[in-house]
Amino acid sequence: MNAPDNTALGARTMRRLYRDSVALMALASTVEKREGVLRVGAVMATPANLEILDRSGMKPADLVAAPDDLLLVVRAVDEATVQEALDAAEAGLTSTDSGAPRTERAPQTVLEGLAVGDRPTVAAVSTPGTYAPIVVEQALREGLHVFCFSDNVGLDDEVRLKQMAVERRLLLMGPDCGTAVIDRVPLGFANVLAPGPVAIVAASGTGAQEIACLLDRAGVGVSQLVGVGGRDLSAAVGGLMTNLALDLVAEDETTEVVVVVSKPPAEEVAQQLLARLAALGKPVVACLLGLEDTEAPVVVRGTLEGGAAAAAEMLGRSVEIDEASVAAARDAGTTGGLGSVVGLYTGGTLAAEAKIILTRAGVAAEILDLGDDQYTAGRPHPMIDPAARTEHLVRAGARPDVGVVLVDLVLGHGASHDPGTPLADAVREARATAAADGRELLVLGSVCGTAADPQGIDGQRRILRDAGVGLFPSNAAAARHAAALVNDQRTAQEIA
Amino acid sequence: MPIPTPPSSVLLVNKEQTPAPSRVRVPLGPVPWASGSHEIVHVGQSALLLARPAGAAGGDLLPVTSRARGLVPGGLCIPNEQEFARLVRAVTHAGHAEFSHWQAAPPADVMVVDLRVRPQVVQPEAVAELVRLAAGDAPARTVSRLMDPRPLRQLAGPLTRAALRCETTQLGLLLQRLVGAGPGATPTGDDVIVGVLAALHAAEGSAAPRQRATAARERLSAAVLPLLPRTTRASRHDLTAAAHGVFGEHVHALLAALVDATRVPATFASATGWGATSGVDLACGLAVSASTALRHRQLIKRRPVSSTDTTDRRSA
Numbered sequence: 001m002n003a004p005d006n007t008a009l010g011a012r013t014m015r016r017l018y019r020d021s022v023a024l025m026a027l028a029s030t031v032e033k034r035e036g037v038l039r040v041g042a043v044m045a046t047p048a049n050l051e052i053l054d055r056s057g058m059k060p061a062d063l064v065a066a067p068d069d070l071l072l073v074v075r076a077v078d079e080a081t082v083q084e085a086l087d088a089a090e091a092g093l094t095s096t097d098s099g100a101p102r103t104e105r106a107p108q109t110v111l112e113g114l115a116v117g118d119r120p121t122v123a124a125v126s127t128p129g130t131y132a133p134i135v136v137e138q139a140l141r142e143g144l145h146v147f148c149f150s151d152n153v154g155l156d157d158e159v160r161l162k163q164m165a166v167e168r169r170l171l172l173m174g175p176d177c178g179t180a181v182i183d184r185v186p187l188g189f190a191n192v193l194a195p196g197p198v199a200i201v202a203a204s205g206t207g208a209q210e211i212a213c214l215l216d217r218a219g220v221g222v223s224q225l226v227g228v229g230g231r232d233l234s235a236a237v238g239g240l241m242t243n244l245a246l247d248l249v250a251e252d253e254t255t256e257v258v259v260v261v262s263k264p265p266a267e268e269v270a271q272q273l274l275a276r277l278a279a280l281g282k283p284v285v286a287c288l289l290g291l292e293d294t295e296a297p298v299v300v301r302g303t304l305e306g307g308a309a310a311a312a313e314m315l316g317r318s319v320e321i322d323e324a325s326v327a328a329a330r331d332a333g334t335t336g337g338l339g340s341v342v343g344l345y346t347g348g349t350l351a352a353e354a355k356i357i358l359t360r361a362g363v364a365a366e367i368l369d370l371g372d373d374q375y376t377a378g379r380p381h382p383m384i385d386p387a388a389r390t391e392h393l394v395r396a397g398a399r400p401d402v403g404v405v406l407v408d409l410v411l412g413h414g415a416s417h418d419p420g421t422p423l424a425d426a427v428r429e430a431r432a433t434a435a436a437d438g439r440e441l442l443v444l445g446s447v448c449g450t451a452a453d454p455q456g457i458d459g460q461r462r463i464l465r466d467a468g469v470g471l472f473p474s475n476a477a478a479a480r481h482a483a484a485l486v487n488d489q490r491t492a493q494e495i496a
Numbered sequence: 497m498p499i500p501t502p503p504s505s506v507l508l509v510n511k512e513q514t515p516a517p518s519r520v521r522v523p524l525g526p527v528p529w530a531s532g533s534h535e536i537v538h539v540g541q542s543a544l545l546l547a548r549p550a551g552a553a554g555g556d557l558l559p560v561t562s563r564a565r566g567l568v569p570g571g572l573c574i575p576n577e578q579e580f581a582r583l584v585r586a587v588t589h590a591g592h593a594e595f596s597h598w599q600a601a602p603p604a605d606v607m608v609v610d611l612r613v614r615p616q617v618v619q620p621e622a623v624a625e626l627v628r629l630a631a632g633d634a635p636a637r638t639v640s641r642l643m644d645p646r647p648l649r650q651l652a653g654p655l656t657r658a659a660l661r662c663e664t665t666q667l668g669l670l671l672q673r674l675v676g677a678g679p680g681a682t683p684t685g686d687d688v689i690v691g692v693l694a695a696l697h698a699a700e701g702s703a704a705p706r707q708r709a710t711a712a713r714e715r716l717s718a719a720v721l722p723l724l725p726r727t728t729r730a731s732r733h734d735l736t737a738a739a740h741g742v743f744g745e746h747v748h749a750l751l752a753a754l755v756d757a758t759r760v761p762a763t764f765a766s767a768t769g770w771g772a773t774s775g776v777d778l779a780c781g782l783a784v785s786a787s788t789a790l791r792h793r794q795l796i797k798r799r800p801v802s803s804t805d806t807t808d809r810r811s812a
Contacts (some may be wrong), residue, residue: 005588018545018728018730019681024643025643025772026772040642041642042679042682043642043643043678043679044676044680044681044683044727044728046675046677046683046726046728047671047675047676047726048673048675048676048678048683048726048727049678049683052642052677056642058642067726067727067729068728069727084706108580109580109585110575110581111578112584112585117672118706127564128769130564131563136579138578215789262762398522475613
């Protein structure tokens with residue numbers, strides 16, 4: 001180990017170890033984010049790679065390795081940090097091994113999983129979309145419920161597989177299902193939720209997360225969170241899985257209130273859904289984004305915040321958007337030098353909610369869902385790799401027409417272990433770029449998470465506040481404030 | 497919520513011998529399975545990498561792939577997902593693969609696939625589109641420079657030019673930089689070379705004169721082979737096959753897109769899912785090389801080429 005510039009360098013050689021390159025890239029990216037770590041490499045120890053490491057000052061002097069060895073190298077602020085990072089990287093590489101080097105021991109197929117598992121009941125499918133139907137069908141035929149994270153699955157396949165699932169009274173959550181919590185087991189992106197009386201049936205992943213987290217803040221737990229995939233309430237799919245999920249939560253003794261959350265369904269499906277909900281036999285909130293709020297025959301709310309508030313009220317609780325915290329968030333930014341509003345979201349439904357609120361307020365805005373297929377082809381979802389949003393944020397800071405940027409930060413299982421830091425770094429860079437140009441960039445947002453989430457919600461909020469982000473108690477509150485700022489400015493300009 | 501317990505699934509596998517699937521796809525030539533114990537090199541999502549017994553014909557490795565991965569040189573593709581799963585499970589349980597009984601009772605349906613690349617007339621618009629898409633691909637911002645494949649991808653053009661212009665010293669220097677370089681079990685530099693070789697094979701149907709592309713491909717192949725000890729076992733397998741004009745079905749898919757521009761976006765999108773960077777590395781090598789080969793006619797007109805194939809213009 002050497003330390004030519006007061007930093008420390010260390011390496012670990014894994015003899016004749018092959019690992020999937022996706023896993024290696026993700027591992028290097030994750031370890032590089034650890035505090036005190038400066039650079040990380042996870043490469044095969046070929047002569048060419050050793051030369052690259054040497055030129056980069058990343059090759060320890062005493063290194064001995066062969067081309068079929070996997071090499072981990074870490075440069076960090078001190079030796080202890082190097083060793084901790086190497087330990088973490090090695091643990092990440094070998095977590096699926098159990099004494100058999102060079103062989104991944106995790107089940108590779110549904111049949112393998114069934115053979116080695118302890119009577120599993122749910123299969124989680126996260127293959128490329130082209131192949132997901134094969135795996136899903138296999139799982140259904142084996143009597144498993146399916147959580148299908150894969151996207152880009154054909155609509156015909158979705159309909160066929162959901163019909164097959166309904167015939168077997170099995171849940172097919174997805175395709176493109178981001179979140180679920182079944183019998184307290186989190187699947188996909190899921191917050192750590194206390195058990196409670198509300199069941200959420202969701203055709204929208206981050207929509208369900210936002211509602212669950214707002215309920216959590218009101219002291220209301222969740223009995224089941226069943227994702228059904230974003231197309232389930234389309235005319236083609238006809239709510240096949242929503243109906244089955246409603247059957248199940250209606251029978252579920254722990255569920256007292258049911259929330260259905262979705263972007264607006266197809267008209268004919270909406271009518272059937274509302275009729276079904278009216279006859280469910282339990283209090284229901286239909287949170288259908290963009291629709292007008294109504295009270296009968298079913299309680300309908302057009303925002304996530306409204307849906308959560310209505311469900312909490314049914315249980316005698318309230319989702320309070322604390323005025324003091326809103327005021328604090330307002331104080332974090334100023335109201336001067338505004339331009340247009342840009343939304344850079346990792347959560348699609350949070351983006352949709354912001355757009356609805358801004359549109360209702362008469363404010364045109366450019367709201368991007370960076371988790372959409374067009375931004376994620378070949379890359380991790382921005383909730384897994386939050387740096388994917390960085391370039392967009394930095395670019396917004398350089399745009400003279402942009403005055404307000406809306407962001408979200410989603411915590412929980414499946415999300416990055418520290419999504420706040422890269423977002424905060426990008427915010428600082430964007431704000432500095434704008435400031436250098438004589439402008440002030442206002443960044444407003446909210447954190448979708450619970451106190452029990454592994455990232456630590458208080459720490460994540462602190463990181464964002466320190467970077468100058470105006471944090472609001474809900475995504476809706478942040479969007480409302482952005483709309484109010486733009487309208488105030490518009491009014492002021494008209495008066496002038 | 498009442499969640500039914502699934503039937504307990506029992507896989508009846510013979511742990512001593514690797515079960516023969518009903519249907520397999522194999523490359524042209526002798527059947528890839530051999531007698532003797534095959535050591536497990538790697539078990540991946542869609543491929544099982546086995547080491548052939550010492551002395552067995554057909555190279556060092558036997559890649560057994562699923563339909564998702566497609567057939568690769570010297571390999572064995574099992575299109576039925578359940579049968580692939582059963583074989584992987586049997587092999588991982590046994591700790592090795594044993595195909596001896598396949599000699600007596602081979603799979604009922606053996607489809608032979610010719611993985612050799614043929615010269616083809618590429619469509620310049622398709623090449624340009626693939627170049628544009630490949631050049632626009634960027635890894636996540638957080639990827640360390642050590643893991644960034646882009647500097648290596650940029651060598652595809654110079655490598656092709658050096659091969660076409662008979663610049664042997666430059667060719668050697670570029671290969672020293674590329675072979676075994678970059679992230680992945682098949683490092684980026686190797687995937688780029690495989691892409692360049694595939695393009696030069698295909699370009700023989702487009703470049704003029706054809707003999708020049710043929711000579712460039714032969715020159716590059718000959719220069720790569722001595723450098724194989726500088727890279728990984730998996731890459732050695734791929735590069736050896738590519739040097740002999742044999743490529744995996746995923747490479748053939750990219751080549752097919754070069755004759756039909758409408759297929760480029762979907763094919764490239766698919767390539768982005770082949771490993772973390774391998775698909776784009778291949779696409780980049782292939783597209784840039786094809787583009788360079790197409791333009792080479794003009795280069796020839798402007799710049800007469802030496803009558804010998806060993807002149808290094810840079811050093812001359």
